[in-house]
Amino acid sequence: MTGVDAAVAEAHRRGWAETLATVVRLTRDLDEAEDAVQEAFVSALATWPRTGVPRNPVAWIITTARRKALDRMRRRATLARKLPLLIVPDGSGGTGGDSGGDSGGEATAAGPQDDTLRLIFTCCHPAIAPQAAVALTLRLVCGLRVPEIARLFLVSEPTMAARLTRAKKKIHEAGIPYRSPTGDELTERLPAVLAVISLLFTEGHTGSQGTTLTRPELLDQAIRLARLLAELLPGESEVTGLLALLLLLDSRRATRVGSGGDLILLADQDRSRWNTEAIAEGRALVERALRTARPAGAGPYTVQAAIAALHAEAPTAADTDWPQIVALYDVLLRVHPSPVAALGRAVAVSMAVGPAAGLGELDRIAEDPRFAHYHRLDAARAQMLERLGRHTEARAAYRRAAEAARNPVERDFLTIRAGEPEQDRDRS
Amino acid sequence: MKYMLMMYEVDKDWVGAPEQEIQESMNEHIAFTQYLDGRGVAWSGEALRPSTSATTLRPGADGLAVTDGPYVELTEHLGGFYVIEARDLDDALDIARRCPIATGIEVRPIWDIDTVEQEAQNA
Numbered sequence: 403m404t405g406v407d408a409a410v411a412e413a414h415r416r417g418w419a420e421t422l423a424t425v426v427r428l429t430r431d432l433d434e435a436e437d438a439v440q441e442a443f444v445s446a447l448a449t450w451p452r453t454g455v456p457r458n459p460v461a462w463i464i465t466t467a468r469r470k471a472l473d474r475m476r477r478r479a480t481l482a483r484k485l486p487l488l489i490v491p492d493g494s495g496g497t498g499g500d501s502g503g504d505s506g507g508e509a510t511a512a513g514p515q516d517d518t519l520r521l522i523f524t525c526c527h528p529a530i531a532p533q534a535a536v537a538l539t540l541r542l543v544c545g546l547r548v549p550e551i552a553r554l555f556l557v558s559e560p561t562m563a564a565r566l567t568r569a570k571k572k573i574h575e576a577g578i579p580y581r582s583p584t585g586d587e588l589t590e591r592l593p594a595v596l597a598v599i600s601l602l603f604t605e606g607h608t609g610s611q612g613t614t615l616t617r618p619e620l621l622d623q624a625i626r627l628a629r630l631l632a633e634l635l636p637g638e639s640e641v642t643g644l645l646a647l648l649l650l651l652d653s654r655r656a657t658r659v660g661s662g663g664d665l666i667l668l669a670d671q672d673r674s675r676w677n678t679e680a681i682a683e684g685r686a687l688v689e690r691a692l693r694t695a696r697p698a699g700a701g702p703y704t705v706q707a708a709i710a711a712l713h714a715e716a717p718t719a720a721d722t723d724w725p726q727i728v729a730l731y732d733v734l735l736r737v738h739p740s741p742v743a744a745l746g747r748a749v750a751v752s753m754a755v756g757p758a759a760g761l762g763e764l765d766r767i768a769e770d771p772r773f774a775h776y777h778r779l780d781a782a783r784a785q786m787l788e789r790l791g792r793h794t795e796a797r798a799a800y801r802r803a804a805e806a807a808r809n810p811v812e813r814d815f816l817t818i819r820a821g822e823p824e825q826d827r828d829r830s
Numbered sequence: 831m832k833y834m835l836m837m838y839e840v841d842k843d844w845v846g847a848p849e850q851e852i853q854e855s856m857n858e859h860i861a862f863t864q865y866l867d868g869r870g871v872a873w874s875g876e877a878l879r880p881s882t883s884a885t886t887l888r889p890g891a892d893g894l895a896v897t898d899g900p901y902v903e904l905t906e907h908l909g910g911f912y913v914i915e916a917r918d919l920d921d922a923l924d925i926a927r928r929c930p931i932a933t934g935i936e937v938r939p940i941w942d943i944d945t946v947e948q949e950a951q952n953a
Contacts, residue, residue: 486831576919
């Protein structure tokens with residue numbers, strides 16, 4: 403890569419979201435803005451080798467993209483529009499509270515940070531389906547190209563292009579405004595944004611599609627987005643909590659798969675190879691998130707991050723503070739009840755108290771219909787049965803789990819366990 | 831922008847419903863329309879007779895076929911609607927949250943030919 407190529411790549415990484423977010427306000431059309439920003443980067447590749455890399459590359463890109471957008475708008479002026487323009491409210495006021503009407507006094511000049519937030523909240527609006535919001539965020543906020551996103555989600559390029567077009571059309575037609583919420587409304591809307599980032603990470607952590615366990619590019623993009631949001635909203639404890647959670651989970655990336663691409667359980671991972679830098683940053687962020695939590699208490703991402711921090715701190719699986727983890731799962735089930743949290747608690751109980759107690763917990767939560775096809779419930783049951791020496795039942799549970807698992811690496815792992823002779827399993 | 835709030839409910843014939851139930855529902859809608867007026871929202875709205883009173887036309891090989899019943903047989907039906915003027919979807923959703931709700935409210939933007947033409951000129 404030449405110096406100019408590297409400079410353009412760096413400007414793209416650092417400046418794409420800000421540039422697009424600014425240009426959208428000008429064009430009030432997502433497609434037009436995308437094209438203008440794309441042209442500005444092409445222009446940089448052509449111009450910078452002659453002129454040298456400008457002192458502030460992102461500012462150059464923004465100026466150029468705005469000019470390209472104005473040119474396009476002038477050319478387009480005579481053509482009838484197919485879609486209504488994006489609604490860009492003045493300032494960033496809330497949408498009428500109990501008093502009704504506009505909330506005044508918030509018509510502050512929109513800075514670049516505010517524009518980027520607008521872009522994020524528009525892409526992650528609850529009126530857009532989560533899967534579409536993830537793709538849209540990768541395109542508009544991260545600046546990934548359509549073929550890249552298609553590859554990441556293992557769908558064809560036309561399929562992904564159509565998905566993105568539909569989502570953008572929904573924004574224009576339904577009148578989803580280009581604004582970022584404030585005050586109580588921010589609290590209300592933030593979970594949808596965090597869910598999009600979390601969904602992206604989960605898909606990268608244990609993909610439901612593809613042949614590998616993890617997909618590092620998705621993990622990197624999710625962490626990058628969480629970082630961006632944490633910079634833009636430093637006072638929101640749940641944003642800090644989410645970034646902490648992702649860093650702590652990702653600190654085990656190198657040890658979750660063996661040399662043959664096979665799955666390695668948390669208890670069997672080589673902890674000396676965990677990413678200590680990520681762990682240190684994650685732990686500091688958890689502490690900050692806990693300190694800045696709202697009076698109502700820490701939110702679900704912060705609590706999960708605290709759990710992940712306890713795992714990260716433990717020198718071995720046996721030395722983990724399991725009673726504390728059980729207590730944190732109790733908190734999690736109170737602030738954000740979910741079958742996954744209930745399962746996490748059952749596993750922690752089996753470690754803190756014993757496998758029989760863990761099985762009791764599993765029996766109780768298995769009555770939840772949402773668990774009908776959740777393979778990890780059977781996988782957890784299988785491990786507890788093994789520890790109790792009930793190997794035949796354990797193998798049957800592994801078999802059920804393997805049948806339901808979607809990730810092939812996870813399925814192979816469970817299939818091997820289902821078929822292994824009893825004496826080999828006694829050690830674990 | 832104009833939005834339609836489509837109120838879905840389990841098919842119900844209000845004729846013959848207990849007086850008190852009718853009164854309660856009426857009161858909820860009166861309160862909502864007072865809220866709309868107080869907020870300065872331009873609106874209109876109607877309640878529909880049950881889906882059993884519906885008649886559907888469908889184009890067929892021999893012209894239009896007339897059938898008894900709603901277009902789609904569901905357990906829940908469109909029971910009534912409001913058309914409101916709102917700034918954007920967030921504004922419309924904020925208003926819709928205060929609308930009396932049975933099994934669900936679908937919020938749909940309405941084609942507004944005037945706005946589209948005006949935007950084309952402004953662009």
